Amino acid sequence: KVITPPPYAGVPGAPSDAIVLLGQNSDLSQWQHDDNSSAKWEVSNGIMTVKPSTGQIKTKELFSDCQLHIEWSAPTEIKGKSQGRGNSGVFLQGRYEVQILDNYQNETYMNGQAGSIYKQTPPLVNPIRKPGEWNTYDIIFTAPRFKEDGTLHTHGRITVLFNGVLVQNNTMILGTTEYIGLPQINAHGDGPIILQDHGDKVRFRNIWIRKL
Numbered sequence: 001k002v003i004t005p006p007p008y009a010g011v012p013g014a015p016s017d018a019i020v021l022l023g024q025n026s027d028l029s030q031w032q033h034d035d036n037s038s039a040k041w042e043v044s045n046g047i048m049t050v051k052p053s054t055g056q057i058k059t060k061e062l063f064s065d066c067q068l069h070i071e072w073s074a075p076t077e078i079k080g081k082s083q084g085r086g087n088s089g090v091f092l093q094g095r096y097e098v099q100i101l102d103n104y105q106n107e108t109y110m111n112g113q114a115g116s117i118y119k120q121t122p123p124l125v126n127p128i129r130k131p132g133e134w135n136t137y138d139i140i141f142t143a144p145r146f147k148e149d150g151t152l153h154t155h156g157r158i159t160v161l162f163n164g165v166l167v168q169n170n171t172m173i174l175g176t177t178e179y180i181g182l183p184q185i186n187a188h189g190d191g192p193i194i195l196q197d198h199g200d201k202v203r204f205r206n207i208w209i210r211k212l
Ligand code: MG
Pocket: 087, 088, 089, 099, 100, 196, 198
């Protein structure tokens, strides 16, 4: 169901105990590519833009349970449809994707919408703003726990507020994000936040995280 979110009222800034991953300057020092090279995405005055084909970026620091705030904006030049329009994503512990997609008047499969746990759980509603406007995700993540023998003890859990609207309500994470096939459960420790390069010039700003 499409709903109209409240107007964007954000002034970039983070609580004092947060780790700022993208502030109001042009500092990408918290980020790197998979080969550990410096992040090549474009950044100016606190706004970072995916540079297609440079690949995804990940935080140097690794995280477990966390509160993550991230703002993103879809390209104003509308091209492509369904998953081909304004696609990116934010991965918790490098494995579990909360989908970023330009879902404004753009239909796609239900568990591939913005705010979905990709290919697992659709968002409760679609409160997206127009391309070019800023969307916010506030994510509360509880990491899965594993036993000493590597089997699952408890599933991960995730709550997502999308533009202030609840779209994931303590949702159980079934396992890794897979494009095709069932989610996988593999024991792991802390992991990075990853932002996806899906070939679209999605913009980001005001990213901060609190360890829980
Ligand atoms: Mg994606």
